[in-house]
Amino acid sequence: MDRRDRFRHNILTSGHSACSGCGEAMASRMVTDLIGPDAIYIGATGCLQVFSSHNQRSAWQAPWMHSVFSNAAAVAAGVEASLQARGKKIPVVVQAGDGGTFDIGLQCLSGMIERGHNVLFVCYDNEAYMNTGVQRSGSTPHAVRTSTSPPGRVSEGKHHVKKDLISIIAAHHMPYAATATVAYFPDLKAKVEKALSIDGPKFLQILSPCPLGWNHDAALSVQVSRLAVETGLFPLVELEHGEVSRVMRLSTQKPVEDYLKLQGRFLHLFNDKQGKTQIRHIQALADTRIRRYGLLDADTNWTSASASIVQRGGRGTYLPVVPAGMSDHNAKAQG
Amino acid sequence: MRKLLEGSRAVAEAVRLCEPQVIAAYPITPQTHIIEHLAQFVADAELHAEFINAESEFGAISIVQGAVAAGSRAFTASASQGLLLMTEVLFNIAGMRLPVVMVCANRAVSAPINIFCDHQDSMSVRDAGWIQLYVETNQEAMDSIVQAYYIAEHCELPVMLCMDGFLLTHTFEPVELLDQDTVKSYLPTFTFNRMLSPDQPHTLGAGSEPENYLEYRYAQHQAMDKSATIVTAAGDKFAAAFGRSYGLLDCYFSQDVETVFVTLGSAMGVVRDVVDTLRAQGESVGAVRLRCFRPFPAEALLAKLEKSCRVIVLEKAFSCGASGIVATELRAALQLAGVSLLVHGYICGLGGRDLTCKVVENIYQQSLAGPIAQRHGFAGINVTSSEGGG
């Protein structure tokens, strides 16, 4: 076990081989440290699984299992059933990418939700198949360049718009479904804690920038995710039993160009006339989402500004780290 | 106590006695009766398990994988397309060395879609790394469930119990019931030392590299080889406890005879009748049933066959464009052992085609006439109906 940090567990600890500036590693570290070591984590195939557990080494410091690409939700359901049968109350958490959630994993996810398993499913949404080298997924937004939706003489990138997954999930009469992103830790923390407090299926979709696939400066992962929210392209919302129960209001709406221009995957849109049209299209999509969720006029003090404010002494922290004695015990248990 | 039970019911009864904590399945003919019975047991509180109606066979086998990894005994069943839909996870479970037990109610694979019995489904996943047992009767199906858990949990390998769809699953036969206490003493409570738990926060299902993938597979293969002895041990122990003995093979007058039939599953019943008939006519015939197909019991087979001069393999599956699977593996085993005897391979009973005494007797007569032209014969095939793509 690695116990360098007294203030967080580092459930996903150092030595993993994610790209420099990986938004998924960042998001997973926040989520898993908020949940803590007394949980069972199931991973779907994808970047997170590959960079965290390969070649006889693991960056996980909690029980973690990977089966195949599309069945994480079902494996988790089995784990939960086993715990139920043995009268154990331990959180079961799935971590999957957008491929393992929006596309190939959707059937198992839908079944898991419909059967009401007490499982938290976390989707780290980086909007393409990054693990295999940036191919488009059902989550890839409109007009994005990927290796399977390349812009060309007759193409401006991906032709279709991003799948509205959160609505699909909520339509299961889901007890709790929410979107979040790394830029707003207090918001993410509140949502993870809310989710954990609910008995039954719950779902978090966390926008996790990918410096490689989005082709932005590794240092900008947080900045980009912040802009995705501030432009209205990625609304931060909570849905309970299918109804929108809370949104994060935008203190100001930023033009989508602010977001697009930082990312190579949108670069082709700035070159020609058709590109400009696509940018207007993307702006229209943002405006639609803002209208749909009332992001500018929602009656809440929870805004993109108030969720950003930092204070002396931090913006909320993680579960208390197990006392030294406990860590020895763990060391024995696994050694 | 002896009772007239449908095969599916017999299996369900046995599963109930093994007290799995998680059951997940998805309906498919002819497997469905098994889980229907189990669902009823759970509904009547005769079995205390989480019964999970998966959204697909793929989900079902995945749920079972999770349950076993989390430290529970579990059960699922499927057939045909359902089993093929599970394929990816079947390999994964075996690679992770999880002691999963499932039943395959053998059924043909589409297209053309066909719900009746043959072995093409389970045979097509023979390389998945599962121990495969093929049973002849409802009694054996029931008994083998209990042994399957014993075997799986003793060698940390998954076990697939293959029983002929309809021919067993839907057939009422007299069955000697198992008694709960004896089952309990035969099958220890399930423990899994790699189980997922915060007390031992290790990682399961990590990736591998070219430097070590081979070693993983080799270790798995060794475990498979070793498992043969555990299959035998499970049978002997079962005999001691319940008085009915099972092993890798099931032999019928196979000692020192000229011709030996080799087959799997319920077809053995007809073969036994034919052997009786022929022996009554003074023919030197016997039969061997391959109860355990994976691991492939090469030595045991050789021991039985080397003295004979003719082997007739009757199998309900084949590798399209190659040959009968059992026949091929048998030929290979014989050649490795330097034993030269004629292996007549016959593909029969595909898609529920009835394998009757007459068909088997004809095959015997043909085999006396010498080796058949092709690598293998298609028993009772009506060529005109198959011409022009049917």
Next chain:
Amino acid sequence: MTHMHSAIYEIRFHGRGGQGVVSAAAVLALAVFENGYETQAFPKFGSERRGAPVEAYVRIAQRPIRTHTQIYTPDVVIIQDATLMHCASVFDGLKPGGNIILNSAGTIKTQLLNHEAYQCLTIAANDIAQKHLSRPLPNMVLLGAFAAISDYASINTLKTAIAGHLQSKGKKIVQSNVDAMMEGYETAINGIGT
């Protein structure tokens, strides 16, 4: 060619999906088993739906039955729906001197010109069933009739079998089926008498 195991007595049921053909076979086997015989019952499914022709089989013997093949040379055919007779296959392989139990209002016998070789028993099973079960479900009536012409199953063992097989459906259903079976038995006895 005769087989050592040809001492097996074979019954073939013909009916339509929904007429309880499979249950009939199961109940008969249970009764026979109750009577101390080795037995085996199994259906021949098409991907059958309500109304489609269905077959089910019962084997009866003194010693364990090993074969799982279908039945080609039955000793008895029980035809639950007369309309099936228009496809001649219902009599295929019926042994000479074999029995036919036919669910029919009676007039139909004259049409069976070429079947004098067989002992044919017709019984208006639908009407009897209607009376007891308030639906034309002939299977138990016909089993009663079978008990009338055979020693393998007795009324008592049939009662036990019905009770066992329909347990989950409740006492009332069990009783009405038993009544239907009984009337089938009595009608058959009287029919044979005349």
Next chain:
Amino acid sequence: MSKLSIDPGSSVTNLTGSWRTQTPVMKNKWPPCGQTCPASEDIQAWLALASESQWQAAWRKLTARNPLPAVMGRVCYHPCESACNRKHLDSAVNIHAMEYFLGEMALANGWQHQKLNDNENNATGGKKIAVVGAGPAGLSCAYQLALRGYAVTIFDAAEEAGGTLWSGIPEYRLPKNILKQEIEAILKLGVTLVLNCTIGDIHGNAPHPHKRISTESLITDYDAIFLGIGALKPRLFQNSQYTDQHVLTGMDFLRRVNQGEELSLPKRVAVIGGGNTAIDVARCLRRLDCDVTVVCAQDPHGAHLAHPGAEIPASELEVTQAQREGVEIIYRTAVSRLVYSGKHLNGVETCRVDKIHDRHGNFNPVLFEGTETFIAANLVIFAIGQEVDWCGLERLIDSGLSKVFIGGDAAGNPRFAATAIGSGFENAMSIIDYLSGQKPYFDTHKKAEVTYKNLNLSYYAQSHRQTENAGEKENSGFVDTISLNESTACKEALRCLSCGVCFYCDNCWHFCPDAAIIKQADNYTIDYDFCKGCGICAQECPCGYIDMHTVLHE
């Protein structure tokens, strides 16, 4: 070997630090406020304490560099606020008002300075220091030395301590009792104050009643001497006789007004000069009901971003306040002669200024002929600067004694009280170095500055100054200073961006994808074994505490 289960955290054998091509470095920087503060106050630090309502701690942090917060909170022209990065977000932090507030609070609660080491004799070997001049430089120097346990005696020729603060700043800007109280607090550290006492070897006209100490005895009696004698000799306009009726110097005028002398003043007065003194004089005159015209050789503020030397030297705030009070300022104009009718002064003749400085950069305006203009005035007050008056102290300076130190205006610094206080501090440190032979520890301010480009403003909430003129109020046409209250002061202090100084917001710790930032009880460390150098910590650090260095830092 093929392990079916992998040990937790076994990845830490994979040192991903080797991926790094740029390296984050955590280093506190010097915020622009402190950087520009002439007294080198650690403004960010005392604002941080104030933001947590630790008022006394904040006051102590402030007075570590400036013993006169209540005074400076009134008279300082606070360049810190012009430098404040916050102005790029909304408006600068009201540091001036905060200093005023803390100073007032200290006086109200009678907080006393505390010596840094109590066993003074051991620390100082009983060394004695003479401080000549009780102005801001002298007071600051004496204070710093006394804090560190030295025996200090201050000599001043005036009958009140404070130097220009007392004689040169009008009551409306700096009430005398405030100055008195803060000087009292300094003296309470054991500083001896000798007033009405001239140092030097001159004879004749010294004010009465009077003591005189020779430089000789000063040199023999003291181990070190600090000269903070200011620059009190007014520069004079060529060949004009200074008579109360017609012509005065700014310093003289202010001193007499401050002494409470009733001057009989004409209605129309011209003030010549563009420094703070000129503006003080002008604002005094307005309060004495005169019509005032200021004649200033330079251009207004903001006219010469290139060389501000060509702009009016008085602080912008002073100028605007003066104008709000009705003072007329005529820019880029100089007096060519005084216009008399007989003995009676009618006014001044002025000309437009061509060049302000000569080729040596000295202030030496060249006038445009033919631009002569007459400005009516019955009294002219020249506030065209002061010079140091070394008269009588020649021996101390010329003999090049190592024990003699010079600071404040006398050392040729810009003529600001804050500068003098800073100079007093630095000289005190040098004196200690000289006496003890070892450099005293103090936070050196020679640090990299952090501009607002180094900040990530998205983490700060918009919040405006309590009022745009917090610390001021209009009072019958005249601008007076007022104080914040505790809650507004706390709010104001919270507006500090803490430029370049970590305030434990945890951002770097939350965001590091590689668990390479380890949180400690009161800081963070970077685990370079694993840091991949993505730069997110630096990018997301709100206050510019983290930099990326392209050179590997191991």
